[in-house]
Amino acid sequence: MEARIPGIAGHLAEQVAAVMQTVRQKQLFKRPGIAETLDWAAALMALERPALDPATVEATLGCILKHREDIDRVRAEGADLLLQQAVKAFPAAPAGRAH
Numbered sequence: 001m002e003a004r005i006p007g008i009a010g011h012l013a014e015q016v017a018a019v020m021q022t023v024r025q026k027q028l029f030k031r032p033g034i035a036e037t038l039d040w041a042a043a044l045m046a047l048e049r050p051a052l053d054p055a056t057v058e059a060t061l062g063c064i065l066k067h068r069e070d071i072d073r074v075r076a077e078g079a080d081l082l083l084q085q086a087v088k089a090f091p092a093a094p095a096g097r098a099h
Helices: 010-024 034-046 054-059 068-077 079-089
Strands: none
Touching: 010 034, 010 079, 054 079, 068 079
């Protein structure tokens, strides 16, 4: 990801990758791909987010999920849980911090 998004912090790239892998494991109408991952990372950089936190994930779900049903499904589970699942499944990703 660092090759495609110059200047992205390593820990943010790890968090984005872990969350995306977690999201891809869910039953969704359309699972996000590489393009959505890169778009999301670029959006987070534009928002000057050094790390993922539940509020940021919640506010930016539209970057990674294109169908309202998928957004609603992930939102219903909660951004906190999504981040916890990502860190548990991919322990190299640091836990989210408030911005």
